[in-house]
Amino acid sequence: MIIAIDGPAASGKGTLGKRLAHHYGYRHLDTGVIYRAVAYALMESGHDLRDETAAVQAALELDPERFGNPALKTQKAGEGASIVSAIPRVREVLVNFQRQFAADPPGAVLDGRDIGTVICPDADVKIFVVADPRVRARRRTMEARARGEEADEAAVLADIIQRDERDKNRPIAPLKPAADAYLLDNSQLDIEGGVRAAIDIIEAVRAGRSRG
């Protein structure tokens, strides 16, 4: 089974993806980390984030062993990711890696912006996670502070809004729910509540399928 999770910045996709993968015994890929890694490679080598040749090269040289680098979690890497991810050739290079991950047994949960629309249009279940931008900014701010970083909630909110706008309005693989995605608004839910709501969706889809 393939579970596709998409949604705007800091909506809880990664947390949900990880928890669902654990619940079902599947593998999990946070696809945002791929674009963050490409952006980080450019920043480290002093290239402009809009340098297509350098960005494509960084995408070709992607090393999943480095996905755990804490530097990829920063706001700067997220902002950079949203710039490099709008380059069509960068996305093209990264499609196969993601599809291969999704296809390997026993099943996979992928989260990102275009999983249900582009990467896995035939996913068994698609969930589009949303939450009020102020709630998302608050959560992301708390997360950064828990890591010992300084974070200004208003600046985090501005970054989230700017990134969502860029991701929604790019011509290639824009952030939008697939036509057959289930919307899950977790603004008023805690992590447990969000996971339960997602499992309810997945089980309802499975039950419907086995009846049909």
Ligand SMILES: Nc1ncnc2c1ncn2[C@@H]1O[C@H](COP(=O)(O)OP(=O)(O)O)[C@@H](O)[C@H]1O
């Ligand atoms: N349903 C939820 N309720 C409360 N906090 C949440 C919820 N889902 C995620 N979080 C917290 O919000 C922050 C952003 O979640 P994350 O999974 O990193 O989002 P995304 O992958 O969409 O960027 C994290 O600190 C996470 O612990």
Ligand SMILES: Nc1ccn([C@@H]2O[C@H](COP(=O)(O)OP(=O)(O)O)[C@@H](O)[C@H]2O)c(=O)n1
């Ligand atoms: N499948 C994906 C995942 C992320 N991205 C881009 O990568 C950026 C960072 O993604 P992320 O999921 O790590 O961001 P957060 O939601 O964790 O803040 C996004 O703003 C998108 O521009 C994408 O284009 N397609």
